[in-house]
Amino acid sequence: MKASKEGLEVQIQTLLDSGEHEDSPLSAPLRELWTAHQDLARRIDRISHISDGFQSLAKQREQSLTERLNKQLRQLEKVARISDRYQNMMRDLNEALREASTHDALTGLANRRLLVEKLKKEVERYARYQRPFSIAMLDVDHFKGINDRYGHEVGDGALIEIARVLDAEIRENDLCGRWGGEEFLILLPETGDQAAGLVMERVRNAVERLTIRVQDESVYMTVSIGVAEHRKESSYSDTISRADHALLVAKRGGRNQLSTATD
């Protein structure tokens, strides 16, 4: 029967230690072989110990490298999230700035700057394609009286309500803006003065029907309107002046009415 490796080793060691076979010619070579074997076994042991050490070191390095990479990845994700948030914030801020520079803070309508920009474009379109357009200037009648009687805050609220009505009554292609104080300008592209007159008469009517409640009181308002169609070789300010003049005629005519420039 084949002895186990450990068994064989114990057997040889016992044989050599006993000294019983010292006289045998095999004794000296066996002792030599046994010493060489033990030496080799020790070396193998040492090498496998060193290799184990290396392996666990490599594993540790691999682990710490993965951890470092994961940490860097998490940091990158954080930076990307912050950058996304920052970009969104900048976009919102730009949008708010653009809105503030082109719209009236009280009513939310286009401001004078945006109106002029659009007016210039319409004049260019008129010059190039002879597309007609009209301008309507609106002014709230006796607005000072509302401020004086109910206070500036109610006056502000009234302007907001009027702006809402104007914006709701005009067509999508028209542009309504606050020209200043209690004065509004409506730009009507692709519209001659007759058609503009019809639209503005509807607007005038809608304002007349508007009721504002101040405590128990109902406050009514009216607007006077001047309409002018743009003419050949005019500037936008020429057309505004003609609409302004028509507005004056409407005021002088008794207010709550519309007048069209004929000159």
Ligand SMILES: Nc1nc2c(ncn2[C@@H]2O[C@H](COP(=O)(O)OP(=O)(O)OP(=O)(O)O)[C@@H](O)[C@H]2O)c(=O)[nH]1
């Ligand atoms: N509450 C408020 N009032 C304003 C604003 N802008 C202008 N006003 C007031 O609008 C009034 C305009 O008065 P006037 O120019 O005398 O004209 P009016 O009283 O409307 O009379 P007519 O235009 O002649 O019918 C002034 O009292 C201004 O102070 C605003 O943003 N808010």
